[in-house]
Amino acid sequence: MSVRDVLIIGAGPSGLATAIAAKHFGLDYLVLEKGSLVDGIARFPTNMVFFTTPELLEIGGLPLTTPYDKPTRAEALQYYRKVVDTFQLHISLFEEATEVESPTTPGEPFAVHTKTVRGVTRVREAHNVVLAMGYYGAPVMLNIPGEDLPYVSHFYQEAHPYLSPARGDCWRQELRGRGGSGDSPHRRTRHDRASRRGVRRLHQVLGQARHREPGEGRIDRGTLQRERRRHSPNRGPRRRRWWRQPFRVA
Secondary structure, eight states: OOEEEEEEEOOSHHHHHHHHHHHHTTOOEEEEOSSSTTHHHHTSOTTOBOSSOGGGGOOTTOOOOOSSSSOBHHHHHHHHHHHHHHHTOOEETTEEEEEEEOOSSTTOOEEEEEEETTSOEEEEEEEEEEEOOOSTTSOOOOOOTTTTSTTOOSSOOOSGGGOOHHHHHHHHHHHHTTOOTTSOHHHHHHHHHHHHHHHHHHHHHHHHHHTSOGGGOOOOHHHHHHHHHHTOTTOOOOOOOGGGSOOOOO
16 A cells, blocks of 8 residues: 555544645645544534634635625535535545554654444555544543433434424423414513413422411412412513593693
8 A cells, every 4th residue: 555645534624624735735645534524513403503704614715605694504514515626635534543553663654544434444554644633523421321322312413303292292382382473582582481480489389288287278279379470471560541640730
């Protein structure tokens, strides 16, 4: 196998920028990526929007155009695919670097052991190795039972796959209680907060009623109604009618 000038481990934005620079200077290079192209960004939530501006995501002098102030995940993936096609970068996807052996004597190349998703192992040699790996592909494990099960995911994409028929009924019921389609988001948020406060207070009152001794009496129905009105999300100063306004004498 030929000895390359540079082996770049990681096909994220940093790895792609390094590959563009290596190609600019005429070096023999190869990019190794254990997942898909920009795999860390591909694992971001589906409708995620970056906090940064498009200029800070650009590499190789290729502009990232977006109609919004901040680019989205889909636009970033499309942009980095365009970068690879524009510069014709040499990338080996789904090939993980498992071990890097340092040269024992001066002048010898590095030996990088790799393994593909099909189980094929290779040993690639290069005079220089660039580690452009991110941290997003290595989740922090909690060391609790069940986190290594096959159906447990450490990357959040969207909530749709996790909705079961039973949970779907509760979810739809919760949406029906938030108000009509004409309600503003601010009003729905205030409604949710006030509803949670009222439910907590009502549970406290009911808990006091359950834990009273038989001889201490019971909380009557009027107390519960007053507590409901007190913590109702629609509670507020009533608009005074015009006939209740005091007359002003000029």
